[in-house]
Amino acid sequence: MTGEPLLSVADLRVVFPTRAGIVRAVNDVSLAVSPGETLGIVGESGSGKSVTAQAVLGLLPLPGRVVGGEILWRGKPFQAHGAGVRGKEIACIFQDPMQSLNPLMTIGAQLVETLRHHARLGRRAARDRAAELLAEVALSAPARRLDQYPHELSGGILQRVMLAMALACEPRLIIADEPTTALDVTIQAEILALLSRLQRERGLAILLITHDLGIVAGLCHRVAVMYAGRIVETGEVDALFARPAHPYTQGLLRATPTLEAQSERLVSIPGAPPALLVPPAGCPFRTRCPIAARPCETLPDPARTETGMVVCWRAGEAAWADIPR
Amino acid sequence: MAAFLLRRLIQGGLVVLGVTFTVFVVTRIFGNPVDLMLPLSASPEQRAAFASELGLDRPLPVQFVQFAGELLRFDFGESTWQRRPAMEVVLERLPNSLLLIGAGLGLAIVLSLPAGILAAQRPGGILDRIVTGLSLVGLSMPQFWVGLLLIVLFAVTIPLLPTSGMGSPAHLVLPAVTLALVPFARLTLLVRSQMMEELNKPYIRTALARGLPHRRVLVGHALRNALIPFLTLAGWELVLALAGYTVVVETVFAWPGMGLVAIQALQRGDLFLVQAIVYVVAVLIVLVNILLDLVFKLVDPRIGLG
Ligand SMILES: Nc1ncnc2c1ncn2[C@@H]1O[C@H](COP(=O)(O)OP(=O)(O)O)[C@@H](O)[C@H]1O
Numbered sequence: 001m002t003g004e005p006l007l008s009v010a011d012l013r014v015v016f017p018t019r020a021g022i023v024r025a026v027n028d029v030s031l032a033v034s035p036g037e038t039l040g041i042v043g044e045s046g047s048g049k050s051v052t053a054q055a056v057l058g059l060l061p062l063p064g065r066v067v068g069g070e071i072l073w074r075g076k077p078f079q080a081h082g083a084g085v086r087g088k089e090i091a092c093i094f095q096d097p098m099q100s101l102n103p104l105m106t107i108g109a110q111l112v113e114t115l116r117h118h119a120r121l122g123r124r125a126a127r128d129r130a131a132e133l134l135a136e137v138a139l140s141a142p143a144r145r146l147d148q149y150p151h152e153l154s155g156g157i158l159q160r161v162m163l164a165m166a167l168a169c170e171p172r173l174i175i176a177d178e179p180t181t182a183l184d185v186t187i188q189a190e191i192l193a194l195l196s197r198l199q200r201e202r203g204l205a206i207l208l209i210t211h212d213l214g215i216v217a218g219l220c221h222r223v224a225v226m227y228a229g230r231i232v233e234t235g236e237v238d239a240l241f242a243r244p245a246h247p248y249t250q251g252l253l254r255a256t257p258t259l260e261a262q263s264e265r266l267v268s269i270p271g272a273p274p275a276l277l278v279p280p281a282g283c284p285f286r287t288r289c290p291i292a293a294r295p296c297e298t299l300p301d302p303a304r305t306e307t308g309m310v311v312c313w314r315a316g317e318a319a320w321a322d323i324p325r
Numbered sequence: 326m327a328a329f330l331l332r333r334l335i336q337g338g339l340v341v342l343g344v345t346f347t348v349f350v351v352t353r354i355f356g357n358p359v360d361l362m363l364p365l366s367a368s369p370e371q372r373a374a375f376a377s378e379l380g381l382d383r384p385l386p387v388q389f390v391q392f393a394g395e396l397l398r399f400d401f402g403e404s405t406w407q408r409r410p411a412m413e414v415v416l417e418r419l420p421n422s423l424l425l426i427g428a429g430l431g432l433a434i435v436l437s438l439p440a441g442i443l444a445a446q447r448p449g450g451i452l453d454r455i456v457t458g459l460s461l462v463g464l465s466m467p468q469f470w471v472g473l474l475l476i477v478l479f480a481v482t483i484p485l486l487p488t489s490g491m492g493s494p495a496h497l498v499l500p501a502v503t504l505a506l507v508p509f510a511r512l513t514l515l516v517r518s519q520m521m522e523e524l525n526k527p528y529i530r531t532a533l534a535r536g537l538p539h540r541r542v543l544v545g546h547a548l549r550n551a552l553i554p555f556l557t558l559a560g561w562e563l564v565l566a567l568a569g570y571t572v573v574v575e576t577v578f579a580w581p582g583m584g585l586v587a588i589q590a591l592q593r594g595d596l597f598l599v600q601a602i603v604y605v606v607a608v609l610i611v612l613v614n615i616l617l618d619l620v621f622k623l624v625d626p627r628i629g630l631g
């Protein structure tokens with residue numbers, strides 16, 4: 001978890017120029033993922049988590065554009081590595097496994113296509129390797145699965161297939177964007193367990209995007225909390241969960257069931273995130289923050305915390321009086 | 326598979342039978358074949374003789390059984406206009422029509438794929454606007470006018486190509502291009518919208534995220550998924566052309582195809598020739614549809630052979 005980060009993003013800015021105006025989806029986002037580390041990005045829907053991941057992968061949907069900052073892979077910009085970092089050294093899995101595979105091709109054909117693109121494998125060898133990969137993601141009867149079509153398989157199985165497909169590239173980093181959101185709770189747990197097993201076995205780095213702090217607690221080493229296209233707090237998971245400094249983090253934690261606090265009443269944060277078309281001046285959270293004050297009308301400077309940083313003028317103060325944490 | 330084919334062939338046979346029956350009903354019950362085929366000046370005796378020669382004086386059910394029996398024996402009667410077996414006339418013209426349709430639709434299909442794919446690369450971009458604009462213009466131009474325009478341009482102004490009849494490959498160019506225009510425009514717009522839809526789907530994003538080359542994702546994944554609607558429309562264009570949509574082109578370029586002969590047969594009240602044409606076209610359309618079903622099944626595993 002020490003040493004040079006695999007992926008580092010500095011001051012990333014992404015905009016979507018639309019008819020209605022410029023949507024500022026990602027603003028000054030910085031993060032780093034080291035080998036063997038799992039970094040979580042957490043935040044409400046629309047906070048810019050997926051767009052950040054898409055920018056890293058070079059897969060921004062139109063009309064999205066990176067307008068600032070830099071994205072480095074092992075210390076160098078992507079161009080300096082030539083083609084084949086994205087999709088080879090970085091693989092990813094997405095939210096909806098049912099929609100993420102070509103419906104007209106068998107699982108095997110898609111795995112073989114990927115394998116053969118990345119390694120000069122013969123047809124037979126690629127097929128054998130595909131079956132191995134399916135076994136590695138704990139699918140039963142892998143050889144039979146190869147000949148099945150996506151519509152013949154369940155979401156949980158397909159997400160395992162997606163993981164096998166990601167492994168086919170022999171990646172160093174896996175970006176998982178809400179990998180379990182579309183799945184049943186029991187299947188969710190299985191997929192997450194699989195993800196953390198693969199990470200241990202292969203020393204993978206993982207960038208895990210989720211809106212669920214429970215998943216972060218179970219899987220991540222570090223976490224970045226995003227709000228309205230900005231990172232508002234980062235830290236090591238244990239420290240951040242024990243002493244959340246940002247009122248938004250505190251609010252998210254208050255709304256998350258934990259083992260000890262399952263019976264407590266859960267309260268979500270009142271209000272909705274601001275529109276990114278016309279972001280409010282100053283701290284973006286101040287419109288929903290119970291302790292917002294005068295200084296919050298200007299954007300706070302990042303301040304160091306125990307294990308990370310926080311962007312809040314009143315960091316560390318208890319924002320939500322009703323349930324002290 | 327064999328069961329599917331057998332079922333579709335039986336269904337197709339029923340369709341052809343239905344068409345034949347309809348033709349029979351329309352001509353024997355709602356019209357009088359004798360009036361249609363004999364000149365106005367014919368005397369009542371001549372009419373009666375003609376009717377009994379053709380068996381038209383017998384009861385309708387008997388006539389139908391006789392009629393169906395003749396069809397089964399591939400006997401379509403004599404063309405009263407050309408004084409030879411009606412089917413002979415049809416089979417003589419059919420290859421000409423198929424050549425024209427093959428060239429025209431082939432052109433439309435081959436050009437619409439790249440045009441639509443290119444347009445879909447950047448929705449609203451320059452290329453997209455050009456392709457969409459030209460397609461809409463193509464759709465709104467009357468076929469005979471396009472034909473005349475081409476004649477003026479490439480035969481009169483620049484004497485490059487023959488304008489009528491058939492005989493050399495050069496004779497095929499103008500009629501084929503004229504015929505291709507509307508199907509090309511329709512197919513292009515369809516490819517464009519289907520590709521845009523497919524390219525926005527998550528499986529495309531994952532295919533790209535797996536590091537597959539852009540071109541491979543475009544053709545091997547997106548286009549393949551857009552193929553079913555494309556083939557459906559292409560099949561429809563083919564059916565339309567077979568059903569006589571080529572007649573304007575055949576007229577403008579004096580192309581001796583089936584559309585032209587069908588019109589002439591109708592004008593001359595050549596009942597048996599009309600029947601033979603309708604019968605052949607119905608069989609062709611049924612075959613096209615069976616073929617399409619088979620291709621769909623090949624393209625998409627989710628389609629059952631039901
Ligand atoms: N294709 C797009 N066009 C315009 N705006 C977009 C597009 N995709 C995302 N955005 C903007 O980016 C914001 C962040 O989206 P996203 O990263 O998907 O959020 P999430 O944190 O839920 O993953 C959205 O609220 C939206 O305003």
Ligand SMILES: [Mg+2]
Pocket residue numbers: 049050051177178
């Ligand atoms: Mg998202």
